[in-house]
Amino acid sequence: MGFLDILYFMVPVSIAYAAPLIFTALGGVFSERSGVVNIALEGLMVMGAFIGILFNLFFFDTFGAWTPWIALLAAMIVSGVFAILHAVASISFRADQVVSGVAINMLGLAIALFLTKMIFDKGQTDFIKKAIPNFDVPLLSDIPVIGPLLFKGIYGSSILAIVAAIITWYVIYKTPFGLRLRAVGEHPMAADTMGVNVNKIRYIAVIISGALAGIGGAIYSQTMTRDFGHATINGQGFMALAAMIFGKWHPIGAMGAAIFFGFAQALAVVGPSIPLIKEIPTGYLHALPYVVTILALAGFIGKATGPKANGKPYIKGSR
Amino acid sequence: MSNRMINLLVPAIAVFLGLLVGAIVMLASGYDPVAGYIALWQGIFGDTYAIGETIRQITPYILAGLAVAFAFRTGLFNIGVEGQLIVGWFASVYVGAAFDLPKVIHLPLAILAGAAAGALWAFLPGLLKAKMKIHEVIVTIMMNYIALHVVNALIKTWSGGGDKTDRILESASLRSEFLSSLTDYSRLHYGILVALLMVVVMWFILEKTTTGFELKAVGFNENASEYAGMKIGKNIILSMVISGAFAGLAGAMEGLGTFGNMYTRGGFTGIGFDGIAVALLGANTPLGVIFGAVLFGSLKYGALNMPNAAQIPEEVVQIVIALVIFFVACGYAIRLFLTKISKKKEAK
Numbered sequence: 001m002g003f004l005d006i007l008y009f010m011v012p013v014s015i016a017y018a019a020p021l022i023f024t025a026l027g028g029v030f031s032e033r034s035g036v037v038n039i040a041l042e043g044l045m046v047m048g049a050f051i052g053i054l055f056n057l058f059f060f061d062t063f064g065a066w067t068p069w070i071a072l073l074a075a076m077i078v079s080g081v082f083a084i085l086h087a088v089a090s091i092s093f094r095a096d097q098v099v100s101g102v103a104i105n106m107l108g109l110a111i112a113l114f115l116t117k118m119i120f121d122k123g124q125t126d127f128i129k130k131a132i133p134n135f136d137v138p139l140l141s142d143i144p145v146i147g148p149l150l151f152k153g154i155y156g157s158s159i160l161a162i163v164a165a166i167i168t169w170y171v172i173y174k175t176p177f178g179l180r181l182r183a184v185g186e187h188p189m190a191a192d193t194m195g196v197n198v199n200k201i202r203y204i205a206v207i208i209s210g211a212l213a214g215i216g217g218a219i220y221s222q223t224m225t226r227d228f229g230h231a232t233i234n235g236q237g238f239m240a241l242a243a244m245i246f247g248k249w250h251p252i253g254a255m256g257a258a259i260f261f262g263f264a265q266a267l268a269v270v271g272p273s274i275p276l277i278k279e280i281p282t283g284y285l286h287a288l289p290y291v292v293t294i295l296a297l298a299g300f301i302g303k304a305t306g307p308k309a310n311g312k313p314y315i316k317g318s319r
Numbered sequence: 320m321s322n323r324m325i326n327l328l329v330p331a332i333a334v335f336l337g338l339l340v341g342a343i344v345m346l347a348s349g350y351d352p353v354a355g356y357i358a359l360w361q362g363i364f365g366d367t368y369a370i371g372e373t374i375r376q377i378t379p380y381i382l383a384g385l386a387v388a389f390a391f392r393t394g395l396f397n398i399g400v401e402g403q404l405i406v407g408w409f410a411s412v413y414v415g416a417a418f419d420l421p422k423v424i425h426l427p428l429a430i431l432a433g434a435a436a437g438a439l440w441a442f443l444p445g446l447l448k449a450k451m452k453i454h455e456v457i458v459t460i461m462m463n464y465i466a467l468h469v470v471n472a473l474i475k476t477w478s479g480g481g482d483k484t485d486r487i488l489e490s491a492s493l494r495s496e497f498l499s500s501l502t503d504y505s506r507l508h509y510g511i512l513v514a515l516l517m518v519v520v521m522w523f524i525l526e527k528t529t530t531g532f533e534l535k536a537v538g539f540n541e542n543a544s545e546y547a548g549m550k551i552g553k554n555i556i557l558s559m560v561i562s563g564a565f566a567g568l569a570g571a572m573e574g575l576g577t578f579g580n581m582y583t584r585g586g587f588t589g590i591g592f593d594g595i596a597v598a599l600l601g602a603n604t605p606l607g608v609i610f611g612a613v614l615f616g617s618l619k620y621g622a623l624n625m626p627n628a629a630q631i632p633e634e635v636v637q638i639v640i641a642l643v644i645f646f647v648a649c650g651y652a653i654r655l656f657l658t659k660i661s662k663k664k665e666a667k
Contacts, residue, residue: 039456085645095648098396098456102595103648106641110634117632118348231586238460245457283472290461290468297453 004145006274010266011149015158016134017269018255018262020045020220022161024240025247025254026168027212032249033172034205035185035309039101040086042237043108044210045217047082048075050112052218053228054119056128068132068222072157075218076211082108083210084203091202094313105237113230124229132157132222157219164212165255172251181205185307188314198314213237235290242293249306257296264292329653330600333646334614341639345631354629359636362624363617369624371502374511375577377616379404381514382569383594384601384608385521386437386562391603392525393558394538399444399459400566401591402466403437405584407567409470410436412574412581413477415487422490429491430513430571437567438560440466445559449552455559463587471583483582493576508576515609517565522605524561534558566591589637593619596640599647615640 024041031038055071063070085107089100116125137151172178180201183191188198217233225232239261246260247253268285271277277285342352363373383400390397397403411433418425444458474484493508501507525531536544537554545551569590574581593615600614601607622636646653 089645089649093649093652095651099595099599099648100645102398102592103641103645106592107638107645110637110641114344114348114632114634114638117634234586235460235464238457242457242461245454281472281476283468283475287465287468287472290464293461294447294458297457298447298451 008148008152009270009274010263012153013266013270014259014263015150016155016223016262017265018259019155019158019161019223020216020236021240021243021258021261022165022255023216023219024213024237025243025258026164026251027209027216028241028244029168029172029247029249029251029254030181030205030212031209032244032310033185033307034181034202035188035307035312035314036087036090036202036206037097037101037311038086038206038209039098039238039241040083040104040108041101041209041213041241042233042235043101043105044079044083044086044213045220045237045240046105046108046112046233048079048214048217049221049225049232050116050125050217050228051075051078051214053125053128053221053226054115056130056222057126060129065130067130068128069156071222072215072218075214077214079214079217080207080211083206083213086210087203087206091199091206091313094315097311097313109230112228116228125227127227128222131226132219155219155223157223161219162255165251168251177201182307184314185309188309192314192316202314213240216240239289239293242297245306246296260296261289261293264289325654325657326602328657329650330602330647332653332657333600333643333650336646337639337643340642341635344638345635350631350635351629355625355631355635358625358628358631359618359621361628362621365624366503367501368503368505369620371498371505371507373617373620374502375505375507376620377612378508378510378514378572378576379569379590380593380597380612380616380619381511381608382517382565382572383590384597384612385517385605386565386569386591387594387598388601388603388605388608389521389525389565390558390562391598392538393534393554394541395445395448395555395558395562396456397441397444397459397559397562397566398456398595399441399462399563399591400569400594401587401589402459402463403440403563403566404570404573404588404591405463405466405470406440407433407437407570408574408581409473409484409570410567411491411571412484412487412579415491415575416485416580418491419488420490425488425490426493426575429487429575430568433571433574434564434567437570438564441559441563441566442556445556448559449555463591467584467587470581474581474583484580486580487575491575492579493572494579506577508572510572510576513568513572514612517568518605518609521565521608525605530557566594569594589619593640596644596647599644 024045028038028041052071052075055074056067060067086100086104089095090097132155134153134155141147141151180196184198184201192198221228221232243257243261244254246257268288271285272282345352345355386400387397411429414432415429444455447453447458448455477484493510495509498507533549534554537551541551597611597615601611618636622633625631625633
């Protein structure tokens with residue numbers, strides 16, 4: 001297999017794996033830019049993945065071909081609501097945000113598995129009938145080299161993810177809301193003095209992050225696994241969190257990092273059919289994306305500093 | 320109400336709220352919460368066998384709780400207990416099966432191998448935190464997944480493509496005829512003594528040694544400690560290593576005591592994550608960890624009885640555990656509520 005063939009093989013898979021990470025990492029950007037550490041992304045993604053599959057299974061007869069897309073909406077709403085728990089704990093109740101996040105992660109998985117057992121009477125759901133489809137973009141896919149690389153067999157959800165990253169960039173850097181969001185995350189007291197409702201902005205940001213992570217989870221379950229079980233998400237949320245840090249809390253940076261992590265995951269999946277890499281036992285290949293994540297973080301010595309007020313609850317009147 | 324009283328009441332209320340919401344979840348899903356909790360109770364204390372198994376389950380929970388608590392006390396959040404436990408489990412089983420030595424040497428050696436593997440697995444996140452200021456939470460989480468996949472691969476290589484390791488030799492086993500026969504032939508083993516010993520060790524390190532004082536000081540205030548001449552990086556690494564050693568021991572208890580071998584896993588054991596709950600509920604003190612471990616270990620084992628006795632999925636208990644962590648994290652709100660009540664009483 002030539003180098004170009006490997007690329008034709010790898011790049012579409014990478015982009016497919018990147019889409020859920022992009023959405024979830026964007027969620028992380030919203031939350032952490034407002035000053036709320038969101039390690040709960042994993043649990044929110046689990047919830048989204050579960051709801052996506054559940055909705056798809058139950059409403060396929062009603063919505064037909066549109067089911068996976070409406071399932072994304074359902075996952076978005078449920079995960080957004082679920083994120084309110086994290087918001088209440090870390091904004092109003094001044095909880096340690098990492099601990100609250102861990103609780104949400106455990107809770108999300110536990111609720112999803114409890115419901116799976118209750119509804120399906122087994123450890124995982126049935127397989128969905130209609131996954132998110134992939135297609136060749138007309139005209140563009142006929143361009144030599146770039147066509148087969150970027151526009152053949154692409155998932156609609158991947159295009160959606162890139163659009164979402166651009167919209168997020170616009171919202172955070174070009175709108176009044178985005179300015180307030182960043183102000184609240186950097187210096188909440190200054191923002192408060194200027195009449196910005198710190199807690200309200202933070203609540204909105206955390207709910208948005210839940211909604212985006214929900215979409216991410218539902219994309220993952222409806223493109224990759226096509227059912228839901230205990231190992232469906234398996235650290236995707238944490239990887240999205242790492243992508244956000246690697247992308248320095250910037251939407252476009254997070255997207256780039258997510259594509260990079262998508263590539264690492266694709267390597268683990270298609271590795272066994274690529275020369276040289278196939279010599280490595282598959283077990284170790286599965287560990288590769290996580291190793292790459294640590295290496296990526298370690299490569300950014302001292303450069304990755306988050307929003308200044310990240311992780312600190314805002315208490316009126318305190319200095 | 321005294322501060323001490325409130326400190327004790329907050330976790331108690333958190334547990335109560337957790338169980339209450341758990342009951343509501345059961346009720347809302349069409350199950351009978353009373354039958355559910357009776358089945359849970361029976362699963363924990365129903366007969367001597369159940370009690371023996373419950374104590375066995377508590378053993379790794381104590382050690383995992385100590386691991387999280389120790390790191391917490393020194394200002395670090397070790398979410399990597401799960402991975403450290405897995406490598407500790409594997410290392411102890413490897414030493415237990417690959418060498419043939421007299422029991423006096425073999426058993427301690429196998430236990431130490433588990434601790435050493437856990438410590439090594441925690442060393443890297445400590446190093447990255449100390450030298451490059453990379454947050455330990457992300458690195459330890461990634462190390463969990465690496466541990467899971469690497470150990471699975473190692474088991475496959477060792478067994479020539481199979482899914483479980485060889486059994487450990489009798490000379491490395493923690494099994495106890497005596498404890499087992501006492502509890503109607505449950506899998507209760509001597510590990511509980513190791514766990515309790517480690518509770519004392521943690522207390523001793525933190526409260527009675529200069530090292531422990533330094534570790535705590537760095538956790539309280541890095542800048543002040545550095546100004547006082549303490550080496551921040553060294554203390555961060557040391558703290559992670561000790562924490563990892565506790566976690567590795569938890570794995571060794573599973574390997575040398577409960578199972579006697581190791582098999583490939585599709586997912587995590589969950590003990591490491593529940594260790595966070597144990598530590599938080601126990602306010603990160605050695606004694607508190609025992610209470611936390613008794614509670615969560617019992618819940619976890621008793622839950623296995625729920626599908627049979629009450630047709631309720633055992634996952635409901637995991638929901639309860641997650642809720643307890645959530646409510647402990649929201650301690651500020653509970654405190655506020657308690658102070659308000661006590662002020663009202665005083666006013667009267």
